[in-house]
Amino acid sequence: MSIKHLIITMMAMMAAMAINAQTTTDVATILKNAQAGNVKAQVQLANMLLAGNGVKTNHAEAVQWYQKAANKGNLEAQFNLAYCYEQGYGVQKNLDEAVKWYTKAANQGNLSAMNSLGNCYDTGGEGFDKNYAKAAEWYRKAADKGYGPAMFNLGNCYYLMKGVDLDYKEAIKWWEKAAAKGNAAAYYNLGYCYMKGEGVEPNPEKAFSYFVRLADTGDPRAQFEVARMYQNGEGVAQDNAKALEYYTKSAEKSYPSAQMALGRYYDSGTIVEQDYEQAAKWYLQAANQGNADAQYNIGNMYYNGMGVERNYDEAFKWMEKAALQGHASAQTGLGLCYYYGNGVKKNKDLGREWINKAAIMGDDYAKQVLKKLK
Incomplete structure (x- = not known):
């Protein structure tokens, strides 16, 4: 090892030691402040314990610190405590408690909490009944304030008649708002509606545009639809090479319909050379x-x-x-x-x-x- 290399290595080791020492000092300071009742430190410590960031992961202790901060009205702690109750992290799963704390966070204007409340009422769980009307109500509160995931969920409510009257046009309206916010899940639903003509006039070109946007993010369902549309020349110029490309992408992500389509290609010898083993x-x-x-x-x-x-x-x-x-x-x-x-x-x-x-x-x-x- 050269002298220059040795010096660089020693400097790197010293820097790492300094970082570790600083981290230890920071954790000790955060713990001291949290124990003294500092709400910000309590939330910070809880986040570290939940993620195992700088300390050993301990979900139960994280919940205790979130509880202390949440009781003092801290919005982040209220939301995270609700999430722990919803998922059963460090505490027995309890949707009643989750809803209680999500509601407190939502009442402070937290849009993610409003959407999470909608999810709780939408899906229900052990000891907690579904309530589609309340789900739609909370989704709408967040959607009206521009929260993309809630816009998507509210669209689903209209499409599936959950807590609201069946209305494909309203579903599409909210999905388009969600898509404009970059909500990828909305792309698939919009593509499907434009393909089938649900709530809109059938428009294969528009359907393809939504599917391909989602497909290029790696979604296997959308990749399958894009492949199928290339294969059939539906909404896009027929292109067997592109069809094969997207079927393969989807199949490699374990999407069964795409795997079936590839199997047929190799079985029949269309598009690719016949290969029964493939x-x-x-x-x-x-x-x-x-x-x-x-x-x-x-x-x-x-x-x-x-x-x-x-x-x-x-x-x-x-x-x-x-x-x-x-x-x-x-x-x-x-x-x-x-x-x-x-x-x-x-x-x-x-x-x-x-x-x-x-x-x-x-x-x-x-x-x-x-x-x-x-």
Whole structure:
């Protein structure tokens, strides 16, 4: 090690020691002031204990210090104490206490507390009943003062008829206000309404503009919608490369519909070179998340040995999962497994029963199979 390097290293070590000493001194001072009744120090100490910033994390002690400061009317302490009661940090979860302290903070003009009150009444919890009218009331108080999250939540109330009359136009009005404040969640809802024509005239171009703004923040749902719109040329020029790009982004974030779409691309050889192993990979990921189409497709690949080694046990497992979700083609496949004893003990009667269920649902292949089995 050179002399210059040694000096620089020693200086860095000395600086770190000085910082640690200063931190220790600061903590001691804050603790002393908090114990002396200084409200600002009590809140500061509670924040440190809650986050483990400069001290060992201790949620229970944090709650005690928040309580002291909150009792003296400190707004930040009231809000944070309410949050601890809502989440069960350092204290048993208690929505009544959370609402009590959120209300005190809200009455001091804290917009986040107003929105949190709305959330408590909106979702309810153990020992605390939902009250959609109160939820909408608190959301509105914060929304009227320009608080973006409350604008979004109030829009949801109008869309879902929670505490207010159903009104898509009002929902869109508040979502657009929230979107103008940068609320990303509002982009998806607006995109959906403009795509479906709920509360507005259908406008695929506008729908796409909202979806792509959210997609580019990394939201997998929006990425899927953007991919689908590129694939179909809906609201944007058809672009297979872009469709693949956004499907991949969404699928890599474990969005099952996108994983299913990618599986189909590789299965059919459209857009990408046909690759059954890749198809099976994406189908399996979507199947594990409960996607019935993917469960059927991966079951079919196991049944036929496409992209995976043939395995009737696995084929039966996935066909059954999809069939129990009402997937007609899977019901046919499950019926064939039973009929021929593939992956399960042979049971021709049960096989016919499943195939008949699929036929009743309109599955043409099931109808053909039934004719052959007679």
